[in-house]
Amino acid sequence: MDNLVLAGVELPSRLILGTGKYASGEQLKQAVAASGAAVVTMAIKRVDTEGHRDDIVGPLRELGVRLMPNTSGARDAREAVFAARLSREALGTDWIKVEVHPGQKYLLPDPIATYEASRELVRDGFKVFAYCGADPELCRALEEVGVAAVMPLGSPIGSARGLETRGMLSIIIEQSHVPVVVDAGIGAPSEAAAALEMGAAALMVNTAVAAAGDPVAMARAFCLAAEAGRTAYEAGLASRAATARATSPMERFLEEAMK
Amino acid sequence: MRIVCNGKAREVADGLTLGALVDSLGQGREGVAAAVNSAIVRRADWDATALRDGDEVEVFSMVAGG
Numbered sequence: 001m002d003n004l005v006l007a008g009v010e011l012p013s014r015l016i017l018g019t020g021k022y023a024s025g026e027q028l029k030q031a032v033a034a035s036g037a038a039v040v041t042m043a044i045k046r047v048d049t050e051g052h053r054d055d056i057v058g059p060l061r062e063l064g065v066r067l068m069p070n071t072s073g074a075r076d077a078r079e080a081v082f083a084a085r086l087s088r089e090a091l092g093t094d095w096i097k098v099e100v101h102p103g104q105k106y107l108l109p110d111p112i113a114t115y116e117a118s119r120e121l122v123r124d125g126f127k128v129f130a131y132c133g134a135d136p137e138l139c140r141a142l143e144e145v146g147v148a149a150v151m152p153l154g155s156p157i158g159s160a161r162g163l164e165t166r167g168m169l170s171i172i173i174e175q176s177h178v179p180v181v182v183d184a185g186i187g188a189p190s191e192a193a194a195a196l197e198m199g200a201a202a203l204m205v206n207t208a209v210a211a212a213g214d215p216v217a218m219a220r221a222f223c224l225a226a227e228a229g230r231t232a233y234e235a236g237l238a239s240r241a242a243t244a245r246a247t248s249p250m251e252r253f254l255e256e257a258m259k
Numbered sequence: 260m261r262i263v264c265n266g267k268a269r270e271v272a273d274g275l276t277l278g279a280l281v282d283s284l285g286q287g288r289e290g291v292a293a294a295v296n297s298a299i300v301r302r303a304d305w306d307a308t309a310l311r312d313g314d315e316v317e318v319f320s321m322v323a324g325g
Contacts, residue, residue: 018325028323043324046317047286049265057290057321072324085299086319090292157325206325 001230004202006179007095007127007148009066011038014196015226016068016181018206019056022215029059031209035219036226040065041097041204043072044087057091068129070097071117076110080117084126096121097151099131107157111138115145122146131183134165139172139180150176151204153184154195158207160187163194173199189218189225196229197237260312271310278305281318290321 004011017037022028032040040060060067069087074080077100084096098121100113109132118130127148132138134152142150152172155161162185163169173180179201186192186205195203205222212218260273264280271280277300281293293300294317300308310316 019323020325022323041325042321044292044319045322046265047284047291047320049267049284049318055287055290056323067321069321070324082299086292086294087321089299089301090290090319090321204325 001227001234004179006039006129006181006202011066012036013038013223013226014202014230015192015222016041016183016202016204017209017219018204019060020206021210025056025059027215028056028210029063030216031219032060032063032065033219034216034223035209036223038065039068041068041070041206042091043070044083044090045073066095067091067093068095068097069093070099070131072099072101074100074113074117075102076100077113077116077120080113081120081124084117084121085124088126094125095127095129095148097129097131101157109133109153111135114138115141118142118147119145129181134168134172136168136171136175139176143176143178147178149179149181149201151181151183154182154191155185157184158211159185160208160211161185162187162191166194166198169195169200170198189221192222193225193229193232196226197232199233260310262310262313263315265317274309276306277308277310277316280310280316281305284318286318286320292319293317294319 004014013036015037016039017035018041071080071083074083080100098118100110101107102110114132118128121128122145129149130142130147131151139150155164181202182195182200183204187208192203209215209218296315
């Protein structure tokens with residue numbers, strides 16, 4: 001299986017794991033290990049000066065995974081750029097997942113703000129991973145401003161509705177010159193495998209693992225699905241046909257023999 | 260002097276540095292970023308950044324997220 005290359009970095013897994021919604025830091029750590037993910041996402045938040053903070057950076061660094069901060073919570077391009085610059089200071093990485101979703105109900109990415117923030121951050125030297133709608137022309141525009149990868153959604157964040165945008169995703173994959181990371185909405189390992197079978201470079205999941213009955217076991221299932229999906233893509237799927245194509249010999253020997 | 264830290268006013272010693280303020284929050288410095296009056300201050304400069312009366316300080320940390 002070919003290795004994934006994101007922003008010039010070769011990675012041993014095609015799965016990117018979100019770190020949200022786990023019951024504990026320990027469970028998160030185990031899930032990350034079981035998933036085989038080499039990249040995990042994180043968010044940045046104003047410190048609650050009266051609360052305590054669970055340090056998740058330390059444990060994740062111990063696992064040796066690459067940390068990809070996101071701009072979640074940003075409602076416009078200016079906030080996303082500020083969040084990206086804060087994250088760069090906090091983690092010492094120029095990788096940033098740009099996400100701007102002003103509407104709380106569906107958390108759909110604002111295409112204009114995503115484009116503007118991505119353009120500014122690329123100019124500022126960031127390796128931008130743009131979470132965006134499954135719009136081939138938007139992905140093309142993001143590619144033109146120099147993003148490291150596009151991250152079109154399968155369905156709304158956390159919805160577990162799967163690859164509702166499948167048709168558009170396949171156009172994006174066909175046309176893109178940067179890695180396509182299918183992000184958001186993947187609910188089952190079969191959907192993860194399907195995205196990679198289509199030729200997506202990678203995929204990102206969070207809720208499907210974190211909200212599973214057994215998150216660590218589900219992380220392992222996604223690991224296997226990612227491997228299966230990519231291996232299948234590289235093997236080349238058989239073409240579809242409208243009618244049956246026999247897999248056993250169709251000689252009329254039975255008819256002859258039973259005369 | 261009086262500063263505002265993450266939206267809350269607080270009385271602090273004159274000349275308090277940004278580094279000392281961050282340390283007082285008990286968050287450590289790993290995965291933490293700070294801005295004074297909306298300008299991000301690099302961690303390497305925190306200890307040399309003396310806060311001034313009326314400064315608005317924002318301290319951020321990395322948290323779980325997707």
